[in-house]
Amino acid sequence: MNDCCGPGLRLLTVPEALERIVAAVGPAEGSEPVPLEQCLGRVLAEDVHARIDVPPAANSAMDGYALRYADFSPGVTLPVSGVVPAGAAAPPLAAGKAVRIFTGAPVPAGADTVVMQEVCERLPEGVRLPEAIRQGSNIRRAGEDMTQGQCVLRAGRRLRPQDLGLAATAGHGVLAVRPRLRVAVLATGDELVAPGEPLGPGQIYDSNSFVLLGLLQRLGCQVSLKTVVADTLPATKQALRDAAACSELIITSGGVSVGDEDHVKGAVEALGTLDLWRIAIKPGKPVALGRVGQTPFLGLPGNPVSVFVTFCLFGRPLVRRMQGEQEVSTLRVPVNAAFDLKSDGRTRYLRARVAEQGGELWAELYGHQGSGVMYSTSWAHGLVEVPPDRDVVKGDQLMYLAYSELLA
Ligand code: AMP
Ligand code: MG
Numbered sequence: 104m105n106d107c108c109g110p111g112l113r114l115l116t117v118p119e120a121l122e123r124i125v126a127a128v129g130p131a132e133g134s135e136p137v138p139l140e141q142c143l144g145r146v147l148a149e150d151v152h153a154r155i156d157v158p159p160a161a162n163s164a165m166d167g168y169a170l171r172y173a174d175f176s177p178g179v180t181l182p183v184s185g186v187v188p189a190g191a192a193a194p195p196l197a198a199g200k201a202v203r204i205f206t207g208a209p210v211p212a213g214a215d216t217v218v219m220q221e222v223c224e225r226l227p228e229g230v231r232l233p234e235a236i237r238q239g240s241n242i243r244r245a246g247e248d249m250t251q252g253q254c255v256l257r258a259g260r261r262l263r264p265q266d267l268g269l270a271a272t273a274g275h276g277v278l279a280v281r282p283r284l285r286v287a288v289l290a291t292g293d294e295l296v297a298p299g300e301p302l303g304p305g306q307i308y309d310s311n312s313f314v315l316l317g318l319l320q321r322l323g324c325q326v327s328l329k330t331v332v333a334d335t336l337p338a339t340k341q342a343l344r345d346a347a348a349c350s351e352l353i354i355t356s357g358g359v360s361v362g363d364e365d366h367v368k369g370a371v372e373a374l375g376t377l378d379l380w381r382i383a384i385k386p387g388k389p390v391a392l393g394r395v396g397q398t399p400f401l402g403l404p405g406n407p408v409s410v411f412v413t414f415c416l417f418g419r420p421l422v423r424r425m426q427g428e429q430e431v432s433t434l435r436v437p438v439n440a441a442f443d444l445k446s447d448g449r450t451r452y453l454r455a456r457v458a459e460q461g462g463e464l465w466a467e468l469y470g471h472q473g474s475g476v477m478y479s480t481s482w483a484h485g486l487v488e489v490p491p492d493r494d495v496v497k498g499d500q501l502m503y504l505a506y507s508e509l510l511a
Contacts, residue, residue, distance in 0.1 A: 114383035130427035154274030156246035169214035217241035259429030287346035291358035357405025386474035454483035
């Protein structure tokens with residue numbers, strides 16, 4: 104255990120915790136070939152290079168007429184020797200002639216200029232050109248988008264739709280991507296019951312498992328185990344052993360404080376190491392990082408809102424790092440507070456809705472910010488970050504983490 108665990112010792116700040124979490128893990132092993140159709144959201148394992156020049160050959164950017172600029176004079180009429188549609192091979196252009204050409208069609212050898220049809224006049228004897236044209240106009244040069252061998256996507260990129268298009272353009276039907284990260288989700292608590300089952304006295308439904316399942320699925324992980332664990336040391340140890348056997352990352356919720364019924368800390372210490380303990384955030388102070396055997400372990404708090412927030416802040420960069428992503432930071436944007444708020448010693452992540460007014464973003468808080476109030480997470484559009492010891496007055500600027508960034 105490290106310096107932030109004992110009573111009276113200082114809490115870790117959010118950036119400090121994040122730095123330690125990201126430094127504690129590296130990319131999981133491996134690479135697998137996956138057809139482009141199934142690559143969305145996967146992380147590239149290798150750089151992608153263009154197999155060809157793109158475009159492969161000079162082609163027309165317009166429907167019109169291709170000609171040699173040397174044959175042009177203002178208002179001249181050139182005989183039209185043929186037609187080149189897209190997808191056809193074009194014969195060379197004879198001197199003194201023009202050829203009808205369509206968008207995307209290869210420019211015939213000899214032609215160096217395309218004149219768009221709107222400025223030409225088609226006559227029985229040929230095409231009458233306008234008073235002025237520009238040499239080389241309306242031609243897309245071979246290789247102007249990318250050249251053969253050029254690196255177009257770097258390893259560590261999470262693939263978005265436009266990246267799939269780029270890879271296709273570059274000639275790749277299959278990409279080498281990281282295998283899906285296998286993650287075990289353990290919800291601890293004797294009070295937990297699966298949703299849909301009848302509730303006994305003192306029981307509640309397990310919601311954390313489903314939040315975590317969704318968050319992990321959004322990141323393209325394979326949830327290899329999802330189970331509820333009883334509040335005993337042997338049960339917790341057994342569940343952690345089972346999890347380590349089938350996953351590359353173990354995430355638990357609850358049982359991470361120091362109460363009599365909290366066995367996660369003891370169980371992880373018995374089976375491996377525990378690195379991190381208390382973070383100065385609200386909700387979600389107790390967060391643990393360690394290893395069960397060699398398998399990375401992230402212990403999140405039990406309260407449902409805390410689970411959601413701490414996963415977004417710490418679990419997400421951890422997972423992305425293990426998936427081999429290069430860039431794992433979260434974009435924060437400035438918003439104006441539409442509320443007043445008393446200071447707190449910890450960094451707070453408040454569930455907020457954001458609306459644009461007068462060209463600026465204004466954040467409104469959900470009324471009940473309790474760490475058990477799950478409704479707030481659903482109601483909100485994102486999280487407003489309030490630094491420690493900061494009194495907020497309406498109109499103050501704060502940073503905002505949009506769900507569109509956190510949950511993408
Ligand atoms: P703990 O950290 O285990 O003391 O849990 C803190 C609070 O979160 C308690 O009120 C628990 O009942 C609640 N809690 C823990 N795990 C879950 C879960 N999986 N789903 C919903 N609530 C939970
Ligand atoms: Mg508990």
